[in-house]
Amino acid sequence: xxxxxxxxxxxxxxxxxxxxxxxxxxxxxxxxxxxxxxxxxxxxxxxxxxxxxxxxxxxxxxxxxxxxxxxxxxxxxxxxxxxxxxxxxxxxxxxxxxxxxxxxxxxxxxxxxxxxxxxxxxxxxxxxxxxxxxxxxxxxxxxxxxxxxxxxxxxxxxxxxxxxxxxxxxxxxxxxxxxxxxxxxxxxxxxxxxxxxxxxxxxxxxxxxxxxxxxxxxxxxxxxxxxxxxxxxxxxxxxxxxxxxxxxxxxxxxxxxxxxxxxxxxxxxxxxxxxxxxxxxxxxxxxxxxxxxxxxxxxxxxxxxxxxxxxxxxxxxxxxxxxxxxxxxxxxxxxxxxxxxxxxxxxxxxxxxxxxxxxxxxxxxxxxxxxxxxxxxxxxxxxxxxxxxxxxxxxxxxxxxxxxxxxxxxxxxxxxxxxxxxxxxxxxxxxxxxxxxxxxxxxxxxxxxxxxxxxxxxxxxxxxxxxxxxxxxxxxxxxxxxxxxxxxxxxxxxxxxxxxxxxx
Numbered sequence: 001x002x003x004x005x006x007x008x009x010x011x012x013x014x015x016x017x018x019x020x021x022x023x024x025x026x027x028x029x030x031x032x033x034x035x036x037x038x039x040x041x042x043x044x045x046x047x048x049x050x051x052x053x054x055x056x057x058x059x060x061x062x063x064x065x066x067x068x069x070x071x072x073x074x075x076x077x078x079x080x081x082x083x084x085x086x087x088x089x090x091x092x093x094x095x096x097x098x099x100x101x102x103x104x105x106x107x108x109x110x111x112x113x114x115x116x117x118x119x120x121x122x123x124x125x126x127x128x129x130x131x132x133x134x135x136x137x138x139x140x141x142x143x144x145x146x147x148x149x150x151x152x153x154x155x156x157x158x159x160x161x162x163x164x165x166x167x168x169x170x171x172x173x174x175x176x177x178x179x180x181x182x183x184x185x186x187x188x189x190x191x192x193x194x195x196x197x198x199x200x201x202x203x204x205x206x207x208x209x210x211x212x213x214x215x216x217x218x219x220x221x222x223x224x225x226x227x228x229x230x231x232x233x234x235x236x237x238x239x240x241x242x243x244x245x246x247x248x249x250x251x252x253x254x255x256x257x258x259x260x261x262x263x264x265x266x267x268x269x270x271x272x273x274x275x276x277x278x279x280x281x282x283x284x285x286x287x288x289x290x291x292x293x294x295x296x297x298x299x300x301x302x303x304x305x306x307x308x309x310x311x312x313x314x315x316x317x318x319x320x321x322x323x324x325x326x327x328x329x330x331x332x333x334x335x336x337x338x339x340x341x342x343x344x345x346x347x348x349x350x351x352x353x354x355x356x357x358x359x360x361x362x363x364x365x366x367x368x369x370x371x372x373x374x375x376x377x378x379x380x381x382x383x384x385x386x387x388x389x390x391x392x393x394x395x396x397x398x399x400x401x402x403x404x405x406x407x408x409x410x411x412x413x414x415x416x417x418x419x420x421x422x423x424x425x426x427x428x429x430x431x432x433x434x435x436x437x438x439x440x441x442x443x444x445x446x447x448x449x450x451x452x453x454x455x456x457x458x459x460x461x462x463x464x465x466x467x468x469x470x471x472x473x474x475x476x477x478x479x480x481x482x483x484x485x486x487x488x489x490x491x492x493x494x495x496x497x498x499x500x501x502x503x504x
């Protein structure tokens with residue numbers, strides 16, 4: 001047994017193998033530790049940033065038959081996500097990585113990108129990691145021993161390995177301190193190259209902060225928020241590239257048996273854009289189709305000086321935090337919106353949609369908006385609202401997320417249907433479709449293809465096409481917003497506006 005003194009605590013590194021705890025799993029007793037029937041474990045982490053969701057299959061015999069004792073295709077795992085830890089009988093297996101390029105997730109219909117072999121060993125976790133470009137994948141299988149904590153009678157310790165899958169630099173230094181300390185008190189855990197897994201580290205349970213510097217430097221380029229460890233378990237701390245808007249090049253994931261928690265740089269910036277979906281209305285005489293936006297207070301310097309109806313602003317980079325947004329009608333400087341909250345966490349990337357809602361006025365609260373009984377609503381008013389939706393930092397090349405936003409204000413229909421029709425489909429048979437109400441949004445993932453998109457609403461018994469257009473998705477496409485809104489130039493009175501969810 002080796003004993004290392006650091007952080008005012010003993011850090012124990014044991015070389016023996018047993019089966020007490022792995023990622024929160026319960027142990028066998030010591031008499032079971034020599035049992036050859038003790039299982040091994042498998043886990044999958046997707047570190048390929050341009051990949052779609054990936055399926056892992058374990059098979060003892062590629063000649064598939066009903067007699068196979070083990071043939072499992074696990075749930076799909078998106079970029080930065082991890083499969084739960086699964087117990088597998090000790091044996092030699094083939095394994096496959098594949099993605100769903102059609103409507104079925106049956107193994108035989110998946111598109112395989114990688115195939116190899118591995119051996120499941122007693123008291124060992126096989127961590128399968130997909131790295132690099134999905135079109136030329138690099139797959140690494142790590143052996144992580146199950147840690148014996150028989151000496152921890154109080155279950156007060158936890159175990160972790162550091163895995164560096166970032167591609168930002170050749171070598172990084174990783175430090176750790178207790179959460180009430182600073183980098184000055186931090187201890188170096190080690191220096192790690194790309195795709196390098198550290199030896200196990202053992203600490204008392206508690207709350208800690210991680211720091212990352214370039215090799216040999218004392219300039220912190222990543223600092224985590226407090227990371228809590230309150231269970232006698234084993235974790236993998238994965239360091240990966242930050243594909244978000246913050247300036248730090250790294251993000252850290254705490255991967256346990258059944259969960260993954262993302263830790264963004266403590267000082268990461270945020271970003272937002274604004275979309276003007278406020279259609280002109282006689283009840284808003286001061287508004288002539290363009291707005292000025294102020295952040296936190298109205299002063300002489302607006303953050304967005306002129307934003308026309310149907311336009312998307314440039315992205316604004318700000319510190320993370322809570323902001324108050326106000327809108328003025330550009331030509332008259334009449335206030336349209338005041339003190340709408342925009343809350344931006346670290347690395348957040350948001351799009352703010354401003355839209356108008358025309359409502360009937362019920363002054364006496366009796367539910368009757370036609371007091372004189374002439375069949376006409378006595379009074380209407382227009383209120384401007386904001387809707388905040390995540391933008392996208394995804395870089396998948398085989399498919400893309402489409403977020404449809406319904407800002408079409410019409411009292412004759414509240415629900416809108418959107419259909420993505422492929423070449424061999426009609427609206428009635430379209431596999432990809434969503435329904436959503438006014439001021440709501442729906443997101444779906446579409447594989448690369450050519451789609452005829454139809455936006456349909458129902459008035460009484462009639463289905464009305466509000467707009468239609470062709471959508472072509474390929475490897476160069478980005479995730480998209482489709483905004484359904486009122487239009488004075490469209491023949492139907494409505495249009496679908498398409499723009500990228502990425503703010504780059």
